[in-house]
Amino acid sequence: NAGVTQTPKFQVLKTxxxxxxxxxxxxxHNSMYWYRQDPGMGLRLxxxxxxxxxxxxxxxxxxxxxxxxxxxEFSLRLESAAPSQTSVYFCASPKGPWGYExxxxxxxxxTVT
Amino acid sequence: xxxxxxxPQYQHVQEGEDFTTYCNSSTTLSNIQWYxxxxxxxxxxxIQLVKSGEVKKQKRLTFQFGEAKKxxxxxxxxxxxxxxxxxxxxxxxTGNQFYFGTGTSLTVIx
Numbered sequence: 001n002a003g004v005t006q007t008p009k010f011q012v013l014k015t016x017x018x019x020x021x022x023x024x025x026x027x028x029h030n031s032m033y034w035y036r037q038d039p040g041m042g043l044r045l046x047x048x049x050x051x052x053x054x055x056x057x058x059x060x061x062x063x064x065x066x067x068x069x070x071x072x073e074f075s076l077r078l079e080s081a082a083p084s085q086t087s088v089y090f091c092a093s094p095k096g097p098w099g100y101e102x103x104x105x106x107x108x109x110x111t112v113t
Numbered sequence: 114x115x116x117x118x119x120x121p122q123y124q125h126v127q128e129g130e131d132f133t134t135y136c137n138s139s140t141t142l143s144n145i146q147w148y149x150x151x152x153x154x155x156x157x158x159x160i161q162l163v164k165s166g167e168v169k170k171q172k173r174l175t176f177q178f179g180e181a182k183k184x185x186x187x188x189x190x191x192x193x194x195x196x197x198x199x200x201x202x203x204x205x206x207t208g209n210q211f212y213f214g215t216g217t218s219l220t221v222i223x
Contacts, residue, residue, distance in 0.1 A: 035213075040122065042201060042213040043156070058210055090155055101146065101158035102211070
């Protein structure tokens with residue numbers, strides 16, 4: 001039982017390049033979230049998916065797209081990376097309905113030059 | 114929009130001293146969660162508080178939820194080097210979104 005897994009762990013992109021961050025959970029949870037973490041700013045929600053087939057914008061969605069591929073997988077795509085997107089990206093999945101503890105993946109450390 | 118602020122941003126303590134971090138929300142929260150993130154790691158859930166005035170303890174950690182459900186605190190008694198990390202509070206808005214506090218980074222000096 002791996003919980004929440006993310007790939008890749010590290011990535012360096014040049015401005016304008018695209019990439020997809022992958023996230024998978026094996027806990028049979030309905031909801032999945034994508035956060036970014038920047039120094040001094042805590043974690044900010046980018047997009048979330050309350051259930052398979054649905055996605056919604058969070059606090060900072062600009063420059064990102066998401067796909068809830070199935071119940072297990074939730075991907076985050078950067079179509080044209082910018083230096084402002086240099087950050088640590090975490091995928092998370094709450095234990096149950098709204099308000100329950102969130103399980104986080106190990107994170108992806110992305111640098112855009 | 115909703116804001117969740119934490120103070121202090123950084124705290125250095127001698128091992129054995131106590132530590133407290135405070136979390137304040139601009140809106141009333143239905144519940145509040147606390148997470149710990151070790152350096153280089155990911156956030157790990159510690160506890161959830163739901164009731165007004167609720168107090169919960171986990172060994173040396175004491176968590177409180179304010180009477181108005183707009184503030185919370187985490188107190189660690191007699192810190193140890195294993196307590197090093199950043200502590201975050203998080204609270205939900207009326208939708209399916211959690212707002213995380215800015216975090217308090219704790220350094221414990223042996």
